[in-house]
Amino acid sequence: MVDIVWLIPALPLAGFLLIVVFGRKLGEPRAGYFATAMVGAAFLVTVGVFIDLVSMPSEQRRHVTTLFSWVPVGSLQVDLAFLVDPLSITMCLFVTGIGTLIHLYAVGYMRGDPRFSKFFLYLNLFAFSMLMLVLGENLLVTFLGWEGVGTCSYFLIAFWHERESAATAGKKAFVTNRVGDWGVMIAMFLAFEAVGTISYGGINAAAESGALGQATATAIAVMLFIGAIGKSAQLPLYLWLPDAMEGPTPVSALIHAATMVTAGVFLMTRVNPVIHAASAWVPTLIAVVGCATALFAATIAVAQNDIKRVLAYSTVSQLGYMFLAVGSGAYVAAIFHMVTHAFFKALLFLGSGSVIHGMHHEQDMRRMGALRKLMPITAFTFIIGWLAIAGVPPFAGFWSKDEILLFAFAKSPVLYVLGLVTAILTAYYMTRQVIMVFYGQARWHDHAGEHGAHGDFKPHESPATMVVPLVVLAGLSIFGGALQLPFSSDLHFLEKWLEPVVEFGEADIGGTWANDNKYLLLVVAVVCAAVGIAASVMVYAKKRAKAIEPAILEQAWYYDKTVSAFMGGPGRKAFDAVAWFDRTVVDGAVNQVGKLVRASAGEVRKVQSGYVRQYAAAIGVGVVLLLVWFVVIRGIV
Numbered sequence: 060m061v062d063i064v065w066l067i068p069a070l071p072l073a074g075f076l077l078i079v080v081f082g083r084k085l086g087e088p089r090a091g092y093f094a095t096a097m098v099g100a101a102f103l104v105t106v107g108v109f110i111d112l113v114s115m116p117s118e119q120r121r122h123v124t125t126l127f128s129w130v131p132v133g134s135l136q137v138d139l140a141f142l143v144d145p146l147s148i149t150m151c152l153f154v155t156g157i158g159t160l161i162h163l164y165a166v167g168y169m170r171g172d173p174r175f176s177k178f179f180l181y182l183n184l185f186a187f188s189m190l191m192l193v194l195g196e197n198l199l200v201t202f203l204g205w206e207g208v209g210t211c212s213y214f215l216i217a218f219w220h221e222r223e224s225a226a227t228a229g230k231k232a233f234v235t236n237r238v239g240d241w242g243v244m245i246a247m248f249l250a251f252e253a254v255g256t257i258s259y260g261g262i263n264a265a266a267e268s269g270a271l272g273q274a275t276a277t278a279i280a281v282m283l284f285i286g287a288i289g290k291s292a293q294l295p296l297y298l299w300l301p302d303a304m305e306g307p308t309p310v311s312a313l314i315h316a317a318t319m320v321t322a323g324v325f326l327m328t329r330v331n332p333v334i335h336a337a338s339a340w341v342p343t344l345i346a347v348v349g350c351a352t353a354l355f356a357a358t359i360a361v362a363q364n365d366i367k368r369v370l371a372y373s374t375v376s377q378l379g380y381m382f383l384a385v386g387s388g389a390y391v392a393a394i395f396h397m398v399t400h401a402f403f404k405a406l407l408f409l410g411s412g413s414v415i416h417g418m419h420h421e422q423d424m425r426r427m428g429a430l431r432k433l434m435p436i437t438a439f440t441f442i443i444g445w446l447a448i449a450g451v452p453p454f455a456g457f458w459s460k461d462e463i464l465l466f467a468f469a470k471s472p473v474l475y476v477l478g479l480v481t482a483i484l485t486a487y488y489m490t491r492q493v494i495m496v497f498y499g500q501a502r503w504h505d506h507a508g509e510h511g512a513h514g515d516f517k518p519h520e521s522p523a524t525m526v527v528p529l530v531v532l533a534g535l536s537i538f539g540g541a542l543q544l545p546f547s548s549d550l551h552f553l554e555k556w557l558e559p560v561v562e563f564g565e566a567d568i569g570g571t572w573a574n575d576n577k578y579l580l581l582v583v584a585v586v587c588a589a590v591g592i593a594a595s596v597m598v599y600a601k602k603r604a605k606a607i608e609p610a611i612l613e614q615a616w617y618y619d620k621t622v623s624a625f626m627g628g629p630g631r632k633a634f635d636a637v638a639w640f641d642r643t644v645v646d647g648a649v650n651q652v653g654k655l656v657r658a659s660a661g662e663v664r665k666v667q668s669g670y671v672r673q674y675a676a677a678i679g680v681g682v683v684l685l686l687v688w689f690v691v692i693r694g695i696v
Contacts, residue, residue, distance in 0.1 A: 060111035061122045063104065064143050067151055068190035070101040074183040082176035091166035094179035098162050098186050102155035109148050117559055120145055123196050123260075130199070134255060140196035142259060146560045149394060150193035150325055153401045154318055158186050160528035161316075164409050165309035167524035168416060178218060182313065185211035189318045193325055198247045198257040201326070205243060205290065208319045209236045215314070216306040228302035235299040239289015239323075246282035249275060259329055266332040267563050276336040283330060284345060287323025293352045293382060297375050298619045304367040308412030311367055315374040316405035321397050324381045328390045331564030335388075346386025346467070350474050350481075353379025355616070357484035361491065362612035365422050366411045369492050372615075373448065374404060376481060380463050383478060388566025389466035391543070391554045396459035398553075399539045403447035403456055406532035410441035413521040413529065414496060418503065424492065429501040433518045436526045438497045440533040445493045447536040449486040450588040455539030461584045462543065465577055469568040479587050486591025494599040545577060 074097030082090050112120050122143040130137035141147075162182060169178050188207025195201035210233075217229025247257050253275045254265045262279075265271040271279075287293070292300035300320065304311055314320060327334065327345070334342055356375035363369045377400050384393035415422055417434050431438035447454035450461070460482065468475035503518060520526070544550040568574045598604045611617065 060104075060107040061143050062124065064108055064122075064124050064141050064194065065126060066104045067101050067108070067155070068187050068194060070097045070104070071183045071186040071190065073097060075180055075187060078176055078180040078183065082180055085176060087170065087172075087175040088166050090176035091162070091169070091179050094183050095159060095162035095166065097183060098155055099159040101186070101190070102152075102159050105148065105151045105155050108143060109152060112143070112145065112148060117555075120559055125196075135251065137197060137199050137257065139200060141194040141200075142196040143194075144560055145556045146325070146328060146394070147193050149398070149557070150321075151190060153398055154186070154189050154193065157316060157401050157405050157532070158182075158189075158313065158318070160531055161309050161313050161405065161409070164312075164412070164525050164528045165307070167522045168309055168412055169307060170522075174218070178215075178307070181211055181214045181218070182309070185215065185313065185318065189322070192322055196258060196260070198243070198250065198259070198262075201329075202240075202243055202247070205286075205322065206240065208322065209233065209240070209290075212236075212303070212314055212319055215310040216303045218306055218310065222305065224302075225305040228299075228305040231302055232299040235296050236289050238296060239286040242282040242285025242289070243326075246279045246286070249279050249282065253279075263330065263332040263563075266330075266336040269336075271333070271336055273336060273338060276333050277338045277341055280330070280334045280337040280341045281344075283326055283333075284341075287326055287382075288348070289323075290326075291320050291323030291378050291382070292375050293323070293348055293379065294355060297352060297356070298622060300375055301368055301371040301615070301619075304365065304371050308367065308408060308415060311371070312405045312408035312412070315371065315408060316401045320374060320378055321381075321401070324378070324385065324393055324397055327382070327385045328393060328561065331390050331561055334385075335564040342386045342388065343470075344386070346383050346470060346474055349379045349382025349384075349386055350467075350477050351379070352376070353383060353481045354477055354484075355379075357481045357488070359612055359615045361484060361488040362608040363488075364424050364613075366414060366424050366427075366492065366496060367408070367422060369424075369488060370404070370407050370411060373407075373485065373489070376485065377404065377448070380460060380478070380481070383467055383474065384463040387463070387466040387470040387474070388564060389463060390561040390565055391557050392459065392462040392466055394557060395543045395553050396456075396463055398542065399447070399455040399459040399536075402532055402535040402539045403444045403454075406440060406444040406529060406536055407448065409525070409529055409532065410437055410444060413437040413525055414441075414518075416521050416525065417518040419516065421503070424495040426502050427496045428499045428503070429497070430518055431497040434497075434520045436520060436529065440526075440529040441497070442493060443533040443536050445489050447539075449489050449592060450482055450584060451486075451592075452585060453537075453540060455536050457584070457588070458540035458544060461581055462545065464584060465545075465573055465580055466566060466568060468573040468580060469566070469571045479583070482584065483587045483591040483594075486588045487595045490592045490595035491599050494595065498600060545581065 074094050078085065078090055078094060085093060123140050124143065125138045125140040127139055128136065129139040162179070165178065165182065169175055172178065185208060188204045188211055190204070192201050192204025192208060195204060213229045213233040216232050217226050220226045220229070250257050250262050253271060254261055256262065262271070266276055289296045300315070303314055353376045356372045356379065360369050360372035360376065363372060377396070381393045381396055384390070384396065414427070414430065414434065414437060417430070417437070418427065421427070443454070447456040450457045464475055464478050464482070467478050503516065543553040573580065598606050614620065
């Protein structure tokens, strides 16, 4: 099965190409089911490859499948090759598995859209790009997928481009990600200059052996981290992700749960030996940025009223947790949380889409309430997702978040405390969301006429194509934590699976106070989740305390507006000045040199008249001048 790994990205690519040609003939819903089947088939192939790898000894679970030589230029030899190992197959499993569920969900959600087949065309292309990213054997193949998901995110976020907000959000995502892409390109240049290859195997081997100097390793790690900041929406480049909510809800689930935003965490884990070989301040920087992003986004989420925007800032916050894990040397915990987050965040986004669908495209939570009786399946599954992200045991999110906090404590108690505060805020704002949407009084009666229902508007449950994925994801959100339980090393299934990939960079916290008292820290995490939930219930359900939702949090600390004001004011003037300098000085100098050469050549050309007598006269003058030189000036007789 390892030898046919190329089928995993090839199937979504085939789906994309066939929908390009036959999409209109397929129409609705066949185009959607066909796209779903192609990603589902990729999932089945991935399962086969996974079973094949599991049957091998751990030291043999690394295979390179080369399709062809892509860039044979001098000493730069880059193959279009796939790296099959526990990390890439783990990524492929949840990208294709959850991607299949999202595709199926989209068949119901996008019903009646005039560009139905085009939407699934983009979804299949997105899946292909993400699979290329995670399967790449070298940085260039990964970068191909990296750019592909960036381009597809633009198409999908701006899918309803008739709305100016959607078109603007798509452009913001595209431009912001280009900043991070610069970092990845510089890292590739540095790696090739230092090691002579951009293959992960060569780069990591050089880092492990010490052949890669600390300064170079530091530069490569920092540049790749800049790329990860852009793709995985960390401070200061997070601002594209909340606006990505302008796309259809399946896009939000695909981008925010299982695919694009996890790319940065994947890349950091893939090059963990380089981070380990870099200066000590590099992992500290990664941890600090991750912790700051997690806390920053959590404070914003407590004051948002758009059901999808709460989840968007929640994604930014959870990604911050993953980078906190990476910076703490907890690569297994980072991947563990990535997987569980894919389960419960996809569930929450698809659940929010079900609510929006049942509410006739209403997204303001202040106009919802008491929906649990009218949308029982959506409510039940959404509540499971809430318990998972809030850190309530035994749901999946509790185990992965607790492991991150354990390593964070071992690295720095300050980071641990800030992580706990973030956990409390997460439990608080997610409980707030559940109460506002599914409990309390029904507030949608007052806005019935706004939906064109003439007063008889009533929310309704979503069709089977939408609720079946919710039920599956709810099950994964309950039992997903079984991948890595803390009670015994025999239960560390994910750690043993990923060990060949992360053993060099993984931090050893054995014998530390944190590891010796991990059950105490586990109890503290449970108490913090309970505090957050209880506080939210007191405020929003019992009404015994006033909600604290200041405008500064509702406006995301005015960070986005400040950046927009700068880019539209001084930033635009600065860019205009650079463009003027390039046009006037740089291009002007080049153009003037060209004009001078042309003018000089025009004058010299006049000497070439074509008359033999003029040429003979010129030769005679030349002979006389030579005689004068040798006889008179040089004194040669």
